[in-house]
Amino acid sequence: MALIEANDLRVEFPLYHLAARSLKKRLLARAAARVRTDESNRVVVSALRELNFRISSGDRVALIGRNGAGKTTLLRSLAGIYEPVGGRIRIEGAIGSLIDPAAGMDMDSTGRENIRLRALYRNLDEAAQAALEEEVVAFAGLGEFMDVPIKGYSAGMLIRLAFALATAMQPQILLMDEWFMAGDASFIDKAEARLATLVSGAEILVIATHDMDIARRWCNRAIRLDAGRIVADGPVGPVVESMLAQTA
Numbered sequence: 001m002a003l004i005e006a007n008d009l010r011v012e013f014p015l016y017h018l019a020a021r022s023l024k025k026r027l028l029a030r031a032a033a034r035v036r037t038d039e040s041n042r043v044v045v046s047a048l049r050e051l052n053f054r055i056s057s058g059d060r061v062a063l064i065g066r067n068g069a070g071k072t073t074l075l076r077s078l079a080g081i082y083e084p085v086g087g088r089i090r091i092e093g094a095i096g097s098l099i100d101p102a103a104g105m106d107m108d109s110t111g112r113e114n115i116r117l118r119a120l121y122r123n124l125d126e127a128a129q130a131a132l133e134e135e136v137v138a139f140a141g142l143g144e145f146m147d148v149p150i151k152g153y154s155a156g157m158l159i160r161l162a163f164a165l166a167t168a169m170q171p172q173i174l175l176m177d178e179w180f181m182a183g184d185a186s187f188i189d190k191a192e193a194r195l196a197t198l199v200s201g202a203e204i205l206v207i208a209t210h211d212m213d214i215a216r217r218w219c220n221r222a223i224r225l226d227a228g229r230i231v232a233d234g235p236v237g238p239v240v241e242s243m244l245a246q247t248a
C-alpha cells in the first residue's frame with residue numbers, strides 16, 4: 001500500500017536578491033502575509049504553510065490553484081527536491097516523477113547513454129538494461145538523435161526522452177507536472193495511452209495542473225491551494241467547481 005502523509009508541512013524560500021531596501025519594502029507591503037523575516041534575519045517567502053493531508057492508494061489527486069499558490073513547490077517537496085523547514089512528509093512506496101525533464105539526466109551524454117546511466121542507477125542486470133533501452137528508444141521515437149548529446153535536443157525532444165524513461169518503469173506513486181501533457185499531437189496520443197496504463201497501475205497519482213479538464217479526466221480528488229494554504233480538499237468535482245466559481 002502506498003501512502004503520502006504531510007503534517008504541518010512548511011516550505012520557505014529566502015529572497016536573497018532583495019538586498020535593495022526599497023524593493024524589499026515594496027514587496028513586503030504587497031505580500032505582507034507571505035513574506036517574513038526569519039530567525040536569521042533573512043527575508044523569506046512562505047511557499048507552503050502548515051499543510052496537513054493524507055493521500056492513500058487509489059487516490060488520484062489534482063493540485064489546483066492560481067499562479068503562485070504553491071502547486072509546484074508541493075510537488076517538488078513530495079519528490080524530495082525541496083526540504084521542508086517545518087513539519088514532516090511521510091512517503092511509503094516507490095516514487096516516479098515527471099516534474100523536470102532534465103532531472104537525473106546528464107546533458108553532455110547522448111540519449112542512449114542517459115538510458116544506460118539510468119539503468120546503472122537502478123541496478124538493472126544486463127537483460128533488463130537491454131529491455132529498457134529497446135523500450136525507451138522505441139517509445140521516444142527520436143531516431144538518430146538517440147546518439148546525439150542531449151544538450152542539443154529541443155525542449156520537445158527532451159520531454160519525449162524524459163517521458164519514455166520515467167514511464168518505462170512502473171512506480172507506485174506518480175508525481176507529475178501538467179506540462180508533461182504538452183508536445184506535438186502524435187506524441188500526446190501515444191503519451192496519453194502510456195499514461196493511462198501507468199496511472200491504472202500506479203497506486204497514487206499527484207498531478208499539478210491549471211487545466212480543469214485534465215483534473216476531471218485523470219483525478220478523483222483535488223487539493224486546492226491558495227497562497228500556500230489548502231483551501232479545499234475533496235472529490236474532484238466540487239473542488240474544481242469552487243475554483244471555477246472563484247475565477248469566474
Ligand SMILES: Nc1ncnc2c1ncn2[C@@H]1O[C@H](COP(=O)(O)OP(=O)(O)OP(=O)(O)O)[C@@H](O)[C@H]1O
Binds near residue numbers: 013045047067068069
Ligand atoms: N525557487 C524559488 N525561490 C524563491 N521563491 C520561490 C521559488 N519557487 C517558488 N517560489 C515562490 O513560492 C510560491 C509558490 O510558488 P509555486 O511555483 O509553487 O506556485 P504554483 O502554484 O506552482 O504557481 P504556477 O501556477 O504559477 O506555476 C510563490 O510565491 C513563488 O514566488
